[in-house]
Structure formats: structure tokens, C-alpha cells
Amino acid sequence: MNRPTLGLAAKLGVCAALLILLTTVSLAISLAVRHQQRQSEAFREMGLGLAKTMAEQVQMGVFSGSADELERIAHGASAFPDVASVAVYDASGRFLARHAKMPAERAAPVLPANRPRAQPAMLGELDGLLPEVRQISFIAPVLMPAGPAMPGVESSPQEQEPLGHVVVSMSTASLREQLVLFMETALGAAALMGLLGVAVMAMLARHVLQPLREVTVAAGQVAAGHLEHQVSVRSHDEAGVLARAFNAMTVQLREARDTLEQRVAERTRQLEEASAEAYRLAKHDALTGLPNRVLLRERLERGVDAAARRDSSVAVFFVDVDHFKAVNDSLGHDSGDLVLQAIAQRLTALIADDGFASRLGGDEFVVVHEALPRQQAAAMALALARRAIEAVCQPVALSGQEVRMGASIGVALFPEHGQDAATLLRAADTAMYAAKTNGRMGVQLFHADIEAPVRERLHLETDLRRALIDDEFEVWYQPQWSIDGQRLVGAEALVRWRHPERGLVSPALFIPVAETSGLIREIGAWVLEQAVCDARAWNTDKASPLRVAVNVSACQLNRSDIVETVAKALAAYRLPPALLELELTESGIVEDPEHGLQVLLRLQALGVQLSIDDFGTGFSSLSYLTRLPVNALKIDRSFVAGLPDARNDLAVVQAICAMAHKLGLKVVAEGVETPQQLELLQHIGCDMAQGYLLGKPMPQAEFWQLLLAKRSNSVPSSMSSRAAP
Numbered sequence: 001m002n003r004p005t006l007g008l009a010a011k012l013g014v015c016a017a018l019l020i021l022l023t024t025v026s027l028a029i030s031l032a033v034r035h036q037q038r039q040s041e042a043f044r045e046m047g048l049g050l051a052k053t054m055a056e057q058v059q060m061g062v063f064s065g066s067a068d069e070l071e072r073i074a075h076g077a078s079a080f081p082d083v084a085s086v087a088v089y090d091a092s093g094r095f096l097a098r099h100a101k102m103p104a105e106r107a108a109p110v111l112p113a114n115r116p117r118a119q120p121a122m123l124g125e126l127d128g129l130l131p132e133v134r135q136i137s138f139i140a141p142v143l144m145p146a147g148p149a150m151p152g153v154e155s156s157p158q159e160q161e162p163l164g165h166v167v168v169s170m171s172t173a174s175l176r177e178q179l180v181l182f183m184e185t186a187l188g189a190a191a192l193m194g195l196l197g198v199a200v201m202a203m204l205a206r207h208v209l210q211p212l213r214e215v216t217v218a219a220g221q222v223a224a225g226h227l228e229h230q231v232s233v234r235s236h237d238e239a240g241v242l243a244r245a246f247n248a249m250t251v252q253l254r255e256a257r258d259t260l261e262q263r264v265a266e267r268t269r270q271l272e273e274a275s276a277e278a279y280r281l282a283k284h285d286a287l288t289g290l291p292n293r294v295l296l297r298e299r300l301e302r303g304v305d306a307a308a309r310r311d312s313s314v315a316v317f318f319v320d321v322d323h324f325k326a327v328n329d330s331l332g333h334d335s336g337d338l339v340l341q342a343i344a345q346r347l348t349a350l351i352a353d354d355g356f357a358s359r360l361g362g363d364e365f366v367v368v369h370e371a372l373p374r375q376q377a378a379a380m381a382l383a384l385a386r387r388a389i390e391a392v393c394q395p396v397a398l399s400g401q402e403v404r405m406g407a408s409i410g411v412a413l414f415p416e417h418g419q420d421a422a423t424l425l426r427a428a429d430t431a432m433y434a435a436k437t438n439g440r441m442g443v444q445l446f447h448a449d450i451e452a453p454v455r456e457r458l459h460l461e462t463d464l465r466r467a468l469i470d471d472e473f474e475v476w477y478q479p480q481w482s483i484d485g486q487r488l489v490g491a492e493a494l495v496r497w498r499h500p501e502r503g504l505v506s507p508a509l510f511i512p513v514a515e516t517s518g519l520i521r522e523i524g525a526w527v528l529e530q531a532v533c534d535a536r537a538w539n540t541d542k543a544s545p546l547r548v549a550v551n552v553s554a555c556q557l558n559r560s561d562i563v564e565t566v567a568k569a570l571a572a573y574r575l576p577p578a579l580l581e582l583e584l585t586e587s588g589i590v591e592d593p594e595h596g597l598q599v600l601l602r603l604q605a606l607g608v609q610l611s612i613d614d615f616g617t618g619f620s621s622l623s624y625l626t627r628l629p630v631n632a633l634k635i636d637r638s639f640v641a642g643l644p645d646a647r648n649d650l651a652v653v654q655a656i657c658a659m660a661h662k663l664g665l666k667v668v669a670e671g672v673e674t675p676q677q678l679e680l681l682q683h684i685g686c687d688m689a690q691g692y693l694l695g696k697p698m699p700q701a702e703f704w705q706l707l708l709a710k711r712s713n714s715v716p717s718s719m720s721s722r723a724a725p
Helices: 008-057 059-064 067-077 173-223 238-283 293-310 324-331 333-354 377-393 421-437 448-470 507-517 520-538 562-573 586-590 593-606 647-662 675-684 700-711
Strands: 083-090 095-100 121-123 135-142 164-171 313-322 355-361 364-372 396-398 401-403 406-414 443-445 473-482 488-499 503-505 547-552 580-585 609-615 632-635 666-669
Touching (some): 008 067, 008 083, 008 121, 008 135, 008 164, 008 173, 059 067, 059 083, 067 095, 173 238, 238 293, 293 313, 293 355, 293 364, 293 421, 313 333, 313 377, 324 333, 333 364, 333 377, 421 443, 421 448, 421 507, 448 488, 448 507, 448 520, 473 700, 488 520, 488 700, 503 507, 507 520, 520 547, 520 562, 547 609, 562 580, 562 593, 580 586, 586 609, 593 609, 647 675
Parallel strands (some): 547 580, 609 632, 632 666
Antiparallel strands (some): 083 164, 121 135, 313 364, 396 401, 473 488
């Protein structure tokens, strides 16, 4: 901080000096003026008095006209120090006598025209503080002496005519000298007072302004960043208050600086952590902490390069968790997140230091083993994949219950199946789809022969998604008859896909793809709504109600909103719940028994009918069957197809019918194609039947014609080919 060129003390000193100087000079001038006035008045009084005295002394001489007397008196008066000359005049102004100290002053002064008659007067004025050296004349009238009145002379002195006049000339030299001496003395005293005042002010300024000077220096230190500087407090006056306030301010500034530095440091730390976290999130999965797709590719490329240098192999495992969406739908996404985290930990522990695990998203993981011997790579990779499935299948505890997952794994090897990360990932993905197609919970090593089927399946899945948008699906109906073949009691709704290029696609081809891709949920919801809508149109005649049966997949059953979906469809089309039957598979129910039971109880509360489809093909417990709120069992076509010759099939059918009737359940036989089968089923005690013998699946319009024909007691021509008992 630059020091000021003229400090506050100097400025105050200069101002004080000027003020004192002006004051003392003004005082000196005032005293000089007053002294000059007094001296001038004294000079005037002295001159007037001397002139009056001389006028009294020369009365007799003027009256007698004695020049010698007058000279003598004038000479005596000239002895006074300031008297320059004395002159005496008669009444007519004639010069009578004169005496002067200097020869140059011998000439008699000229009398003024306006001469005083009674009192002396001064001729001229004393001008200025220091009048110049000159002569000032004083004139006094010479009057008759007081005494007896003389003939012809007035007795009143005021009315006397002066006998003459006396003019006394006095020099101002002595007056000037006195005034000069006084002014010199006054100015000297003023100068002395001024110096004394300046000295006193300097001392006061030094004493008063020293704290200000210290504050100024301290302010410079503070401005330079030295906040530890303090000012000494020497008094309790304003300067002391200022010093204490400055010290308090520096303390606050230090505290503010320290707080700011702490906050800046904390903010910097947070920004660094946020930057590190942002980088981590950019390369890692937020849920599991595993490397994401970006980091997977980077590390896999580095692993492939290292394996090429070491002449070793790299194994890529594409892991897809089976039925994970069912966990999300039934238990919620929080539970699904816990499952994914558990699987991530198990896969990481499995691969340990030999590689790494990563998550691509959803329920898909990729595990990379970076160093396998080239000769044993395939065998070791398949063994590791089976261990991965075992790890995934271990139960996960969620909210007091255990959940078991499965996995399908595709395996690809470097360098056999690809030379770079992208090719290896694509090969492992293809192998994984092949494993899912083969029944899930399996391992598939990539080879060229599986690419075409997988590619076809992917194309089919893409077309399925488009079909939902383009409304390419249709609902066909297969009639269900009473076992005697005389009474139409209902129809099973079956979905058909009319592809714009392939035509009608077989359900056996697209249903498995829809189930593995999860599209079966959307397709099933659409079929349910369409079937309820059609059933409402069929049942305008309350005398002969007709029930519609709709298949519900395991994926739909495990959704938390299946009950709401059914209730919404029934309410939208005002269909009585008893006219809707939901067909469930054994595998779908036992996949999550407790959850399935709760869903079925809620569906039963709606009033809908429930049946178990393809009964006898699963492995459900019979004791569990007694707890299910179902109304009917449907015997799978595989048992009906062997009738009447296959004794084992006959025994199974008889057992199912007997058990169902004991439990109070209806029995429906599927796949009835011959009159012998229908007759035998009637004899065994089946309640209802469906199959090609009684009617093939048909579009809704054809089924409507069949229904109208049945209600008019006439059989349409399409029924003539059927044999009815």
C-alpha cells in the first residue's frame, strides 16, 4: 500500500499553522490599528493642546505687536521634540513671527481660508496604519485675555474676533517610529505565538493522530492479506474506540477467511468427489457397482490384447437371469434391485481375480475370464458357466421369504469365436438366446449353427412387437360342448397372428418367443379384453349363457396388476364374472405358490371361474391342489390322444375324473378327435369336451354363426363333418 504524499498529520499541522498564523496576524493588525488610533488621537490632542497653549502665550505679544516677544515664545515652543515650526499671524493673516527647527521649514505656512474663530483645529488627517513622515499643522485662534471690558469690544468671548492665529506644525516621524516599533513587536509576538501554537498542535496531532497512523498502517497490512495485524489501544477516546473496532474487524475477517477457506476446501473436496463419482458412474453400473457396457468393452479389449500376446484364451459369459421380471411385477422393483445386487456379488466372487463381472442393464450380466489355457478353454469355460448357474440359483432372502432365480448363459471364446470385444459379445449373446430357446437354465457354447435360429427368433420378436402396434392379432374361439355333444357351454379364446408377409403364424412358433421376451403379458391382456368384449355380445340371451375361457400365462399371473386388469375388463363391458373362466397352468401356479394362491383368491373374490389347464403334465403337489380355489380341471390332450387303446392313459384320465369329482371340480377333456374318445370320456364321467371332433378353432365371425345356428336349433353346414354322439 503506497504511503500518502501528504499525511493527515501534515495536513492538520498546515491547517493549524495557517489558522494560528491568520489569527495572530489578525490580532497583531487589530492591535496595531487600535494602537495607531490611540497614538493618532494622542498626537492630535497634543497638537491641539500645544496650539491652544501657544495661542494663550502670544495673546499679549499679538495684542502689543512685539515681534521679539513672539519670536522668543515661538523659539521656546520649538524645543518640543515633535514641533517642527511655530508661526504667529495677526487677525488679517499677516505673518508676525515664526521659528523652525530646519532651514527648509522657514517658509510660513499659508493660512486656510476657513480659520477657526474660537477652538483650535487640526489641518489635515493622519492616513493609513503607518502614516508617511510629514508635517501636520494645528491652528488655534488668539483671543483677547479675559478682564474688564474694553471700549468697543464685546464682552462675550464667543463673539470675540480673534486677534490672530498660531499655527504649530508637528512632524509625524516620531509617531511613525512608535507605530513601526509597536507593529514589529506585535508581529514578533504573533510569530512567537504562531510557532508555539504550531508546536502545540504538532504535539497534539502526534498524540491524537498516532492511532490513526497505526490504523492506516494496519489497513495496508490487511489489504495485503496479513489479517493478523493488530492496532495498539492507548486510550478510551474515539481513537481507542476506532482501534478496538479495527481489531474486532480483523478478528471477524480472520474468522470469515478461515470459514471461507474451510468452505472452499470442503467444496473443492466435494467437487473432486463428485467428479470422481461422475467418472465412476460413467463407467460403472449405479445399482451394482459393476463395470457397465462402456468399461466392459474397454477391459475386454485390453484382455483380448493381453491374451493374444500370451497365447491364451478369453471366455465371455453372457448371463441372462430367468423370470426376473416376475420378481419385479410380484414383489416390486426394490426387491428386484436386491436380487440383482445379490447376483452381482455372487458372480464377482465366482470370477475372483481371474477376470471381472459387469452388468449391461436389466437382468443381463457379462462375466469375463481373462486367462484360460488355450487347449482346455472350452471345457473350463463350460464348467465355470455351470458354477455360475448354481450361484445364481441360490435363494435370495426378501422380506421374510426366499426367492430362487435361474439363468441362461451363452459362452464365447477368444480367438475361436471372435477377435475383438464387439464380436465376442455378439457371439455370447447369440449363444445365450440359444440357451433360453432350449429351455432356460442351460449353458450354450457358441458355434456357427446356432446363429441362424437365433437370428430368426430375434426377427420374430421384432415382428411381434410391431404386431402389437399394428393390430395384427386375432382372437379365435374353439367351442366347448357338454360331454354328450348336444349343448354348447362355452368357448376357449385362442390368439392367432396374421403376419402381413407370412400369413397366419403358428402359435407354437410365436408363443414361446412371446413368453421368453415378456410380450406375452401385453398379448394376454389384449386377448382378455377382446374375449370379454365378444362374450358380452354372445350373452344377450340370458336363457342360454355362454362362458368364455381365456388362458393366463405364468408371467401374467405373477404380475401384481392381473386382478385389476380382469376387474377393469369386466366392468368396461359389463360381463357377469361367472361367464369368464381363466385357465392357468400348473407350472405357472407352482412357480411362486404363495403369491399364486393369493392372486387366485382375489380372482375368486371377483366371481370369475378358475381352471387348471393341461392338468397332469406338471409336478404340482396334490395337497397343494386342495388349497387352490379352482372350479375345473382340463385333462391334457396328451392323455386323451391315446384313448381308448392306451391303458395307462385311460387310468390317468379315470383317476383325474374321480379325484376332481371328489373335490367338487368339473372336468374338461381337451383334444377329442374321434367318436370313440368322446364316448369313452362320457362313460368315465367327464363333464365337458373340446377338440377337432366337436369344432376346430375358428374366427369370431364363424363362431358367431355357430352360436346363432345353435340357438335356432339348426346346425350349420360346417358342423356336418362332425360326428356327435
